Amino acid sequence: MRHRAILLEMVRCALLAASGLSLGTNGWNDSNRLQLELRKMAEGRAAITRLIDDENITVRKWSAAYALVWEPTVAEAALQQMAASGGSVASRQR
Numbered sequence: 001m002r003h004r005a006i007l008l009e010m011v012r013c014a015l016l017a018a019s020g021l022s023l024g025t026n027g028w029n030d031s032n033r034l035q036l037e038l039r040k041m042a043e044g045r046a047a048i049t050r051l052i053d054d055e056n057i058t059v060r061k062w063s064a065a066y067a068l069v070w071e072p073t074v075a076e077a078a079l080q081q082m083a084a085s086g087g088s089v090a091s092r093q094r
Contacts, residue, residue: 004051006034008059035066045070052078 038044049071051063060082067075 004047004054004059006038008056009034039066039069049074057082 035048038048045067048063049067051059052067052074054060054063060078064075064078064082
């Protein structure tokens with residue numbers, strides 16, 4: 001799924017940024033631009049919302065955070081479930 005690939009690339013860029021490593025040629029900006037493009041289309045928003053159930057915890061968290069804008073009930077429930085199931089949303093792995 002292309003939408004998942006875009007989000008995984010965004011996760012990679014975020015992890016590189018957090019570690020202090022170089023993103024190369026505007027890697028973060030490119031990923032953010034792609035996410036913003038997906039949000040413009042109903043199909044893109046639906047794909048991001050579906051990724052709330054992805055096996056990658058970071059993809060789930062980012063997807064839920066993005067989906068708060070157009071699917072607040074679904075996104076809030078997912079974020080609450082992630083937080084409740086592991087205490088720390090960042091450390092829980094599915």
